[in-house]
Amino acid sequence: MPEFIAELLNRNDIFTASTIMEYWGGLVTTVQLVFLSLVLGLILAIPLAIMRTSKNPLINMPVWLYTYVFRGTPLLIQLYIIYYGLAQIEGIQQTFWWDIFREAFYPALLAFTLNTAAYTTEIIRGAIVATPSGEIEAAKAYGMSWALRMRRIILPSAARRAVQAYSNEVIFMLHASAIASVVTLVDLTGAARNIYSRFYAPFEAFIFVALLYMALTFILVFAFRKLENYLLRHQRPVSG
Amino acid sequence: MIDLKGYGPALLDGAVVTIELALLSLALSLTLGLIGASAKLSRSRVAIGIATTYTTLIRGVPDLVMMLLFYYGGQVAVNNLSDYLYDAYGVDFFFQFDPFIAGVLTIGLIFGAYMAETFRGAFLAVDSGQIEAARAYGFSRWRTFHRIILPQMLRHALPGLGNNWQVLLKTTALVSIIGLTDMVRVAEEAAKAERMPFHFFIPVAFVYLSLTAISELFIKWLTKRANVGVVQGS
Numbered sequence: 001m002p003e004f005i006a007e008l009l010n011r012n013d014i015f016t017a018s019t020i021m022e023y024w025g026g027l028v029t030t031v032q033l034v035f036l037s038l039v040l041g042l043i044l045a046i047p048l049a050i051m052r053t054s055k056n057p058l059i060n061m062p063v064w065l066y067t068y069v070f071r072g073t074p075l076l077i078q079l080y081i082i083y084y085g086l087a088q089i090e091g092i093q094q095t096f097w098w099d100i101f102r103e104a105f106y107p108a109l110l111a112f113t114l115n116t117a118a119y120t121t122e123i124i125r126g127a128i129v130a131t132p133s134g135e136i137e138a139a140k141a142y143g144m145s146w147a148l149r150m151r152r153i154i155l156p157s158a159a160r161r162a163v164q165a166y167s168n169e170v171i172f173m174l175h176a177s178a179i180a181s182v183v184t185l186v187d188l189t190g191a192a193r194n195i196y197s198r199f200y201a202p203f204e205a206f207i208f209v210a211l212l213y214m215a216l217t218f219i220l221v222f223a224f225r226k227l228e229n230y231l232l233r234h235q236r237p238v239s240g
Numbered sequence: 241m242i243d244l245k246g247y248g249p250a251l252l253d254g255a256v257v258t259i260e261l262a263l264l265s266l267a268l269s270l271t272l273g274l275i276g277a278s279a280k281l282s283r284s285r286v287a288i289g290i291a292t293t294y295t296t297l298i299r300g301v302p303d304l305v306m307m308l309l310f311y312y313g314g315q316v317a318v319n320n321l322s323d324y325l326y327d328a329y330g331v332d333f334f335f336q337f338d339p340f341i342a343g344v345l346t347i348g349l350i351f352g353a354y355m356a357e358t359f360r361g362a363f364l365a366v367d368s369g370q371i372e373a374a375r376a377y378g379f380s381r382w383r384t385f386h387r388i389i390l391p392q393m394l395r396h397a398l399p400g401l402g403n404n405w406q407v408l409l410k411t412t413a414l415v416s417i418i419g420l421t422d423m424v425r426v427a428e429e430a431a432k433a434e435r436m437p438f439h440f441f442i443p444v445a446f447v448y449l450s451l452t453a454i455s456e457l458f459i460k461w462l463t464k465r466a467n468v469g470v471v472q473g474s
Contacts, residue, residue, distance in 0.1 A: 072452040073445040074413035080428060081445070084437035175302035182417050189305055202312035206305055214300030 014204050019195055026191030027212065029105075033187060034177045037109055038170060041116035048117065049124035050150065063121065070118035075176050079111040083183045108180045116173050123165045127158035160231045167224035171217055178213075188212055247430040247440065254423030255447055261343055261422065262412045266405060268348025273355020280360050291356065298353035304414055306350065311342035311418045343415035351408050358400035362393040395466040402459035406452055413448070423447060 052063040086101045100106050131154050139153045181190035192209035196202050244251065279291035315337040325331040366389050374384040416425035427440040
């Protein structure tokens with residue numbers, strides 16, 4: 001760390017080097033947790049969304065039930081059920097799963113992944129359902145099989161329609177990840193809570209962390225705007 | 241019927257707290273949303289600036305962080321105020337900032353920002369000819385608002401409003417973190433004491449699920465009512 005920054009930090013009562021490092025650790029945890037749960041959630045959501053659009057009730061009803069339950073209950077409850085519940089499963093403490101789920105990170109990751117997968121499934125389903133029928137007819141006329149149609153026509157066209165709603169979901173997930181701090185994880189909010197209780201300085205601790213979240217949010221908004229421009233560039237007006 | 245180990249009444253009380261919290265926050269957020277939307281559509285630059293800052297700030301910060309700031313910061317602020325009042329004017333006054341108040345303020349403030357966006361869109365959807373006609377009949381601004389604009393904008397606002405309400409309802413669970421004894425808090429304590437997490441959290445999840453299901457039906461009914469007389473394209 002450069003000298004002048006160290007000196008500046010030493011003159012500050014609350015934002016010392018160790019506090020900044022605590023926030024940094026929290027930032028890393030938050031970004032890891034949100035990024036991993038979004039990636040895993042998206043991987044789960046694409047097949048689930050395809051199943052959700054199936055006409056066979058045996059395929060679409062279980063997915064409907066899953067998204068209904070996970071979208072209809074608070075994420076906090078889901079986190080509590082998974083965090084406290086996994087430890088109660090008979091015999092889990094003797095298996096290798098216990099090595100994974102003993103730490104708070106993985107139950108939180110599981111809860112967030114299942115939650116975001118439910119919301120993302122519904123977003124993608126909406127986009128798939130809205131595919132213009134002409135596109136599908138054209139694909140059929142070219143003799144495309146179901147799988148090829150899905151991969152080449154329906155999913156790419158749905159991705160364009162879904163990206164806006166999905167960007168909201170990503171930001172929602174970033175904000176929702178703050179509750180990881182209640183299951184002893186030291187994410188950004190957890191770091192802020194520790195610093196609050198050490199210095200009894202609510203304004204400094206929480207406003208600083210609020211600014212960090214805001215910066216993350218605006219970076220995401222900016223990145224998604226770029227992505228949207230890229231995906232929808234064929235719809236841009238010719239002039240301007 | 242499942243055996244709740246004597247926590248049944250406490251859970252029921254908790255559910256009532258949750259519903260009270262949600263309804264009060266809804267009232268606050270609707271008020272703030274209407275004010276915010278009016279400010280955004282006004283001609284005053286200051287009003288537009290304040291409203292835009294408000295909605296942007298709220299959208300950038302997690303609800304839990306804001307709740308912690310209000311709860312812990314609110315008490316410090318109130319203490320400072322009462323110290324100041326005592327030193328300067330000799331007024332002895334103390335006010336306990338409880339989690340319920342912090343919860344209503346935070347949730348109301350957060351969803352006020354979302355409501356403002358919803359209402360703004362809905363205001364804009366009302367045909368300007370309707371407002372001009374009201375003016376021509378000599379309606380005052382207030383009368384124009386509650387006789388002409390409000391009934392027509394409701395139709396456009398309802399889908400967004402319904403969504404916001406569903407999210408708000410689930411956000412109330414967060415208030416258990418700052419110590420309000422709502423049903424989530426009771427369930428958490430019971431689950432820890434009895435070492436039976438599924439036993440207590442799943443019924444609470446069902447209460448939330450039924451609250452969202454009932455709201456969904458109610459919103460559907462309201463939408464149907466608000467759309468009476470509107471010819472819908474197929």
